[in-house]
Amino acid sequence: MRVALVSMYTTHHEETGATRRTRRTAELLSDRGHEVVVLCSQWWDGEVPEFEHQNVTYRRVTESPSVGAFASKVPFVLRDVAPDVIQVTSYPPSHVSAVKTAARFLRTPVVADWWNRDDRGGNRAYRRAAKSPDAVIVPSEMIRTQVRELGASADATRLVPEPLNMGLVRDAPVKEVADVVYARDLDEHANVESFLLALAELRDKDWSAAVIGDGPERGTAEQTARDLRIDDRVEFLGELPAEKAVPIMKGAHVFAQTATVEPFATNLLWALACGCVCIVEYQARSSAHELVEGRERGSLVTNPQELADEIVAARRFDHETVDDDFAHYDFRTVVDQFEGVYQTEIDDYGFF
Known part of the structure; x- marks a missing residue:
């Protein structure tokens, strides 16, 4: 499976629960044999558009974090990557809507990974972000409630916790x-x-x-x-x-x-x-x-x-x-759950 993880920020930009979760997910999927590409703002030196780290390919969307520029450019990078499924972080929320718009043309399902509501995002943008993906992955029931209060349907939310070894x-x-x-x-x-x-x-x-x-x-x-x-x-x-x-x-x-x-x-x-x-x-x-x-x-x-x-x-x-x-909660079981969400959305998308 070719998986695109869209996150303007990575742990190389800032260490947060959301960026650590994206890194862990990317590395677990890669270890399982999937082709994983993280679409992000550049954090490595040089002019090369891609950089491989821990068997994960990081693909540049913008040279530095910029909410507007990232949202406008990410559809073109997604077209080049041509993934089977797209997972996008919930912050910045405007990126979820931008990715969903691009995915319609690519005929690719979109899954939002919702760690927490970041105070830097606006309420209206978060409501759009909660409603637009095909599925929303949450780490806990508390976050599931948060997403549903923003407009996500109960059927669209999937609980996938953090893993341990x-x-x-x-x-x-x-x-x-x-x-x-x-x-x-x-x-x-x-x-x-x-x-x-x-x-x-x-x-x-x-x-x-x-x-x-x-x-x-x-x-x-x-x-x-x-x-x-x-x-x-x-x-x-x-x-x-x-x-x-x-x-x-x-x-x-x-x-x-x-x-x-x-x-x-x-x-x-x-x-x-x-x-x-x-x-x-x-x-x-x-x-x-x-x-x-x-x-x-x-x-x-x-x-x-x-x-x-x-x-x-x-x-x-x-x-x-x-x-x-x-x-x-072992990482093997948790990566199975990510795979299950992806495959369900791919199958449902193809059916409809």
């Missing part, structure tokens, strides 16, 4: 670094303060904690730990690849999720698969609760005091290092 989870060693772990990009939505406030409530208890992740709010979080006088018991480990983070999660007993914005709680998923008792602070713009609802080794809280109480209560559970209940 269960082989890595099973094979990784156990590294005892901390009893309680938090992991996420430390940006304005990280809300590490709730995690640290909960730990501060437990000063009289015996515990150690680790924060995995980096970002603009790391300095503030470290200062908060010092202000709360728990910095000697909280280790900030910075950004770690999965190969290093997984052993730490397998060695921990509790994982805390407090971020205020989370289209899909990927780090929480890894922690659950590593057997952690996972505690989620409910947030209106986070889908994290979806992963722990109804689970014995998971709980929902609404404030730092409740989080502290649940950390203590987690002692009633035995320590585990692998939970095979989450094997259906």
